[in-house]
Amino acid sequence: MSKIKSLEDLMKIKEKAVKDLQLRDTNTRGKITVAMGTCGIAAGAKDTLKAIVDALNDFNITDISVVQSGCMGLCEVEPTVEVRLLDCEPIVYGHVTPENARRIVKLHIVENQIVSDLLVRKGEI
Amino acid sequence: MKPILVLVSVDSNSVLLGARQFLNYLREQIAEYNLSDTVDVLETGTMGVYTQGVVMAIFPDDVYYAVKDKEDVHKIVTEHLLKGREVLDLTLPKEKLKLFVETAPVSKETRIVLRNAGLIDPKSIDEYIARDGYFALQKVLTEMKPGDVIEVLKASGLRGRGGAGFPTGLKWEFTARASADQKYIVCNADEGEPGTFKDRLIMEGDPHSVVESMIIAGYATGATKGYIYIRGEYYGSVDNIRKAIQDAYEYGLLGKDILGSGFSFDLSVRLGAGAYVCGEETALLESIEGKSGRPRLKPPYPPTCGLFGKPTVINNVETLANVPPIILNGPDWFKSFGTENSPGTKVFCLVGDVVRRGIVEVPMGTSVRDLIYRFGGGLIGGKELYMVQTGGTAGTFVGVDKLDVQLDYDSFAKYGVSIGSGVILVMSEDVCPVDVALNTMEFFLHESCGKCTPCREGTRLAVQTLRRISKGRGKKEDLDTLRSIASVTQEASLCGLGQSITVPLTSIIDNFQKDFEDHIGAGSCPHGVCHFEKSRSKSKVRR
């Protein structure tokens, strides 16, 4: 390591490290995975993803990350979304329209309740 | 045993939803339908969910129902118990019951001190820098005079988080004004208060925040040397702080001519050996000097005459972790959190019979109730709350009538509820105040260093008196004896340890006087906790 002598040196380290940090999953409480295979996208997963991000913002939730994945193999119930909270079994929901996405965020993320009418799978595969 | 068992949640929340009425009605219905021989009804604690009604579980079927009114009870009896058909519209999915206990806090915290904890790799100085680390130091060294730094701190209203709540800016000013050839900055990371573990989590999660603020404190006060006095068993903290110091040296943030400013500062770690009294600032200084950890007579106070007789700033870990954000964001930003006399946030340790034990950082002025129920998730097993000790072992014992007191540095003077080091010890009806008081005083007796008589003997007398009460041999005048021990020890002791035993002792006697009185002349402990010795006189058995 070379010594830091100025604000510029400090900024340089910061810029590089910020990128590294962003790459890493920084959530503390859990993540929502939206299946974005072709089947999912065809069923409207893009709108679902947007609805989830908007809902998280509306509720001011910052400790949940939203990630995209490939098809989860549940094409008949697309769009599908997996909610994985720390220390809890993952829950997969199907037919997640934008309205349903909002409900999931409100009920599951904010109020800790499983949205049973959308539930398609519980637990690890 | 009867073949069918119905469990009904009758914890305090369920009672509000009508659990008792439903329970009675259930029993009536069971009698009415002649099911008394086959169905047993038992009361139980919380099963976790309240949102949909009172929970009733039926075994061996392992079916859970949420009951909202008597009609639902009727349905369960006539459908399930009588005909063996599940009432589908009342069933609760089982995973819901489980989920409740397992999830992390939902309520949003306000994180200043814990801004980086859990977000960055504590062993990476680069990641600390990525989160604006050392930018406050850079700002201080290049844009501010030492006096400016002190003015900012004074304006922010930051007060010491180690327990006493002394204004930090003022403390720094005393040391800055003292003239001496050498001054010191000491970080008190001894964290001996039972139930407190926030400093450990700060040091483990964000060690550089402590290092950075100590350098800033050095610049502001003219000190060039610092020591972090860490509790010896805190291996993780010691490792992370040592690594932080090493990396800061390599980047030139410690050592000579920091950031080309001409200012130099050296920092090293000292380990404590587990004596509670070594958290007392002057005992801590003695310990760093290599002597045994006994408190000094005050005055003189450390800011003017501290380590090796030189002016010394001593601050708690959490206090220091607040400094860089205050420098970067300004005093007005800091004052936008918390209360008027106690700005900012406080890290609380939730311990005892609470669902989510752990730490939370919330604005000053958060109520005890919110800490226990909103952040802590309430009591485990649906127990009833009986007593809370706030502020640590040297803090106050209060009952449920004080739950709405908002904790800050004024709440002790105003309402008799201390904030101390930020412990919230939650106790259910399973505890007995006499037993708890005895335990607390045994702690102080054990930790009293013995240097001065009032504390050494006062704690012993308090323990003897309490032990007598807890063995069923208490006398009427014992409560007055305890009160007078408390006040004499407070008045005449040399250091904060002896001076503060009055806080837990008088608060528990005052707020739970009836529990104490109920022990005296009784045949057994009214709470079923204390073991009474067979008394010589034939006292009447109360329970």
Ligand SMILES: Cc1cc2nc3c(=O)[nH]c(=O)nc-3n(C[C@H](O)[C@H](O)[C@H](O)COP(=O)(O)O)c2cc1C
């Ligand atoms: C018996 C006793 C034990 C103490 N233990 C601690 C401790 O473990 N950690 C701490 O920060 N302060 C402790 N203190 C308070 C310190 O004496 C001192 O007030 C504090 O370190 C000042 O820092 P602050 O102004 O940042 O709060 C203790 C005080 C007494 C009387």
Ligand code: SF4
């Ligand atoms: S008050 Fe107690 S701990 Fe403090 S110096 Fe006296 S004997 Fe020691």
